[in-house]
Amino acid sequence: xxxxxxxxxxxxxxxxxxxxxxxxxxxxxxxxxxxxxxxxxxxxxxxxxxxxxxxxxxxxxxxxxxxxxxxxxxxxxxxxxxxxxxxxxxxxxxxxxxxxxxxxxxxxxxxxxxxxxxxxxxxxxxxxxxxxxxxxxxxxxxxxxxxxxxxxxxxxxxxxxxxxxxxxxxxxxxxxxxxxxxxxxxxxxxxxxxxxxxxxxxxxxxxxxxxxxxxxxxxxxxxxxxxxxxxxxxxxxxxxxxxxxxxxxxxxxxxxxxxxxxxxxxxxxxxxxxxxxxxxxxxxxxxxxxxxxxxxxxxxxxxxxxxxxxxxxxxxxxxxxxxxxxxxxxxxxxxxxxxxxxxxxxxxxxxxxxxxxxxxxxxxxxxxxxxxxxxxxxxxxxxxxxxxxxxxxxxxxxxxxxxxxxxxxxxxxxxx
Numbered sequence: 326x327x328x329x330x331x332x333x334x335x336x337x338x339x340x341x342x343x344x345x346x347x348x349x350x351x352x353x354x355x356x357x358x359x360x361x362x363x364x365x366x367x368x369x370x371x372x373x374x375x376x377x378x379x380x381x382x383x384x385x386x387x388x389x390x391x392x393x394x395x396x397x398x399x400x401x402x403x404x405x406x407x408x409x410x411x412x413x414x415x416x417x418x419x420x421x422x423x424x425x426x427x428x429x430x431x432x433x434x435x436x437x438x439x440x441x442x443x444x445x446x447x448x449x450x451x452x453x454x455x456x457x458x459x460x461x462x463x464x465x466x467x468x469x470x471x472x473x474x475x476x477x478x479x480x481x482x483x484x485x486x487x488x489x490x491x492x493x494x495x496x497x498x499x500x501x502x503x504x505x506x507x508x509x510x511x512x513x514x515x516x517x518x519x520x521x522x523x524x525x526x527x528x529x530x531x532x533x534x535x536x537x538x539x540x541x542x543x544x545x546x547x548x549x550x551x552x553x554x555x556x557x558x559x560x561x562x563x564x565x566x567x568x569x570x571x572x573x574x575x576x577x578x579x580x581x582x583x584x585x586x587x588x589x590x591x592x593x594x595x596x597x598x599x600x601x602x603x604x605x606x607x608x609x610x611x612x613x614x615x616x617x618x619x620x621x622x623x624x625x626x627x628x629x630x631x632x633x634x635x636x637x638x639x640x641x642x643x644x645x646x647x648x649x650x651x652x653x654x655x656x657x658x659x660x661x662x663x664x665x666x667x668x669x670x671x672x673x674x675x676x677x678x679x680x681x682x683x684x685x686x687x688x689x690x691x692x693x694x695x696x697x698x699x700x701x702x703x704x705x706x707x708x709x710x711x712x713x714x715x716x717x718x719x720x721x722x723x724x725x726x727x728x729x730x731x732x733x734x735x736x737x738x739x740x741x
Contacts, residue, residue, distance in 0.1 A: 335417065339424030340431050346453075347435040354440075354448040365449045372451035373437060379458045380433035386465055387426040393472055394419060400476055404613065406603035408596075411589070412484060413475065422468040429457045478618050482604060486625040488590050489597035493632045496594070496656065499641060521552075522566040522579050524559045529588045531555070533654055534581040539643055541575045542651035550653040551582065556593035559584065594633060595657050598666045601626055609674040619674060620683040626666045627687035633662050634691060634699045660702040663691075671710055675717040678727075684710065685730040692731075 367375070394413070401409050413419065436450045474480055530553055542549045550567045553559055565582055568574060588596045605622035608615040636656055643652040667684055674680035685707075692703050707730075714727050 335420035336424040336427050339421070339428035343428030343432040344435060347432045347439075350450050350453055351436060351439045354450055365452045366447035367449070367451040369440065369446055369448060372448050373440060375451040376433045376437050376440075376454050379454050380430055380437070382458070383426050383430040383433065383461055386461065387423065387430065390422055390426060390465070390468060393468075397472055397476055401481075405478065405481060405607060406600060408588075408600050408603060409481060409485070412481070412488075412600075416475070418468070418471050422464050422471075425461055425464045429454075429461045432457060478604065478608075479621065482601065482618075482621055482625050485597060485601050485604070486629060489594060489601070489629045490632055492590065492592060492594045492597060493629065493636065495592075496636055496641075520568045520574050521564040522568065522574060524561055524563055524565045524582070524584060525579050526584055527560045528558070528584040528586050530557050530559060530582055531585045531589050532583040532592055534583065535643060535652060535654070537581040538578075538652045541578055541581075545575075548651060548653070549578075551655060554655045554657050556588055556595050556657070594629075595662055595665050598626060598629060598662055601629070602666050602670055605670050606673060609670065609677060609680060616674070616677050616679050619670065619677075619680050623667075623670065623680070623683040623687050627690045630659075630662060630666060630687075630691050631693075631695075634659055634695045659699055660705070663702055663706055667706065668709075671713050675713045676719065678719055678723045681710070681714065681717070681719075681727055685727060689731055 397413055398410055401407075401413055433454055436454065440448060440450060533551060533555065538549050538551075541547075548569045550569075552564050552567055559565060565579060568578075590597045590600070601622050605619040605626075607613055608618035608622065636659070641654040641656060643654075667687070671681065671684055674684075688703050688707060688710075692700060695703070711728070714724055717724070719727075
């Protein structure tokens with residue numbers, strides 16, 4: 326996972342392919358020159374000139390691409406959120422463009438290095454280099470278009486929303502229907518004392534190697550519970566795992582929980598929601614003052630939370646063939662996701678009627694078709710919003726309209 330998410334992975338793949346292509350072309354030029362149609366053959370000196378010119382041009386295009394990328398990163402950081410930088414850095418389009426340019430440059434330089442007079446008077450390396458140059462030019466034009474569209478806040482919000490919805494869909498497919506399962510309910514008679522495993526380093530839980538945990542649990546017939554959900558910050562003093570019915574803690578079991586210095590949206594739904602919320606926070610800040618963008622973010626958050634309401638903090642359980650639960654992995658409660666999404670927006674945008682109305686409308690949409698536990702969380706948050714409205718710089722008619730929201734009425738009727 327970490328290798329494929331690295332910014333160097335895709336360019337490295339393209340560079341390797343270009344190197345193999347260069348070796349193949351040089352070999353064919355040296356040994357099987359007659360293999361090429363005559364139209365592809367170019368004079369040796371002219372080939373060197375063409376390849377040198379293409380190499381210099383590709384290096385310039387690569388520099389422009391890097392510069393453009395840095396400008397976009399600055400824009401993302403200053404206008405949207407520093408957390409959204411990952412979305413552009415790890416964008417496959419950006420990495421492929423850089424990979425094509427670097428690969429083309431490597432091809433030209435490597436071919437120039439090995440072209441010899443012994444190859445004959447003509448070679449086909451330059452012709453293939455020209456074809457690569459046209460491919461690079463097409464990618465460059467596409468990259469300019471991609472940057473122009475990706476820098477639009479609407480496109481960014483759409484991508485962030487799609488990422489969160491994709492994560493939620495995966496979780497729905499993998500989580501069993503057991504909503505209140507805990508280690509106390511699934512463990513058999515205890516043969517050995519429960520053992521806990523502490524984290525080896527501080528940082529955020531980025532991923533959990535489920536296959537490794539299942540293998541370790543199956544070997545000893547034990548049950549392993551991950552004590553913290555993905556995205557949680559842990560220190561060396563905190564318990565990370567709990568093991569039941571295992572005489573000895575397996576060596577390296579803590580490595581099954583991957584911890585890093587930064588949060589990622591690889592499996593972290595809450596972090597994805599936080600990104601969207603931070604875009605809305607920048608929009609309602611006095612320096613930008615763009616409530617329409619904030620409202621768009623709130624609508625996207627309502628879509629994500631409506632989907633996440635069906636998870637509602639269920640514990641993900643993994644069983645063996647006999648139905649015995651071996652591994653338990655906790656999920657974020659819906660209430661945590663709700664407060665992560667709207668708490669800061671309501672705090673900093675409470676004086677903007679349109680923003681607060683959008684939040685109340687979002688709560689109504691989430692409430693539609695939700696269960697009692699989700700409705701209880703929504704009612705609690707509605708009471709929190711009511712307190713914010715009371716201290717907001719809104720006129721009385723605007724406050725009255727917000728008070729008449731069905732969510733406020735439901736929370737009042739429930740006696741919360």
